[in-house]
Structure formats: structure tokens, C-alpha cells
Amino acid sequence: MITKTGRTVDQDTLDKAFMALADPVRRAIVARLSRGDATVNELAEPFAITKQAVSKHIQVLEHAGLVTRSRDAQRRPVHLDAAALEELTAWIDQYRLIAESRFRRLDALLETIENTEEKKEEEQ
Template sequence: MADDDAALDVAFLALADPVRRRIIARLSRGPATVNDLAEPFEISKQAVSKHIQVLEQANLVTRSRDAQRRPVHLNPARLEALTAWIDQYRLVREGQFRSLDAVLESSAGQTAPKAKDRK
């Protein structure tokens, strides 16, 4: 379990940076080279490469070799694992809100004056 927690920490820390989130968003449309990924940013290609390394260490992206190119690919399975972790807590909270709604509905029905009582 501690290894899972450490992996979650690394992934969420990697996603805490807005540049890395934008890289992930771009990669959701398909693989890209470092040059492609660096284009919209006003930072150096080396800085973008360092961001990619952080994402690789978090297992959020992978690189492959295609002749001279080394495209970066999104690791959708890792993102799915993060989503599943978040969803388990979201579902618990939704259940709590549904229970609260039921209590509020029943108490509102008990305290609302009846039409004949209001006359």
C-alpha cells in the first residue's frame, strides 16, 4: 500500500504544475515530439524536456523511438488509475449527499403546513 501511496504522490505532484497539465492535455490528442510540445510555451526546449522527464517518472507519459524522432505518448492506463482513485472518494461523498437530501426531504415534508392549516 505504501508503494501505491508513493506512486500517487509522484503523479499528483507531477500534475500540480500547469505546464505539465497542458502537456498532458496536448498528448491526449496524440503523440508529439518535444519540439511540438514546446511550441506553445515561452520556455526553452530543455525546460519542456525536464517537464517531460517529471511526467515520465510519474509514469504518466512514455517515449518511443521512430527513426530520428522520439515521440512522447500519454499513458492512459496511469491516468485511469488516478481517476479510479479519485472516483472512490467521489462516490462516497455522493452517497453522503444523497442521504442528506433524503433527510432534508423528509423533514421538509413533516414541517410544511398543509393547505387547510394555512387558512
């Protein structure tokens, strides 16, 4: 599929991205990163799980294309990719808007029918 940004997103990328967000720890990491880049240790601090587990979560986010990492001596700051998030909302909105427009058209149709019924009653 093609997003508003013109980028092509394949099924596998969508699989990984949605799967990545289907975990409360990873969503908390995304929330934290929206406020600014952070290291694995910083990200691990609020959680009651091992640093290794958090490292794995970050790898999941990275393979999903939601975050990127740079090198700064021993540190490897994690950075949130807002554009990747936008592609997900674009996918969802595409179908949500179709469903909603269909709903609105049905709404209009029902109104038309109601008006017709009222007219009939008036004519009687």
C-alpha cells in the first residue's frame, strides 16, 4: 500500500509495526521516546524486568522501523521515527474513512426514506 507520504509499506512491515505496538512495555517506550531520545538503561529503569528484556523490546521496535539507533561511544541512543507512526495511522484511517463515509451515506438514505414516509402520511 501507499501512504500520504508516498512511501510504500509492505505487509511484513505492517505486521511488525502493529505487533510492536501490541505490548504495553513497548508502548510505554514509545511514549517515553516521544519526549526525546534515550538509552537502553534509561528506558529500562521504570520497568520491573531485566535490561536484556528491554533490549529485546527495543530490537522489536527497531526491526519494525519505529525507532532508529545511533552510536555515541558506548551509548546507543534510541530515537522515535514519527514518520513510521504516521504510516500506521494512514493505513487505519484509509479504511476507517471508507467505513464512515459508507455510514454517512446510509444515514442520508435513512433520512430520505423517513422524509418520504412522512410525505406519504401527509398525503393520506
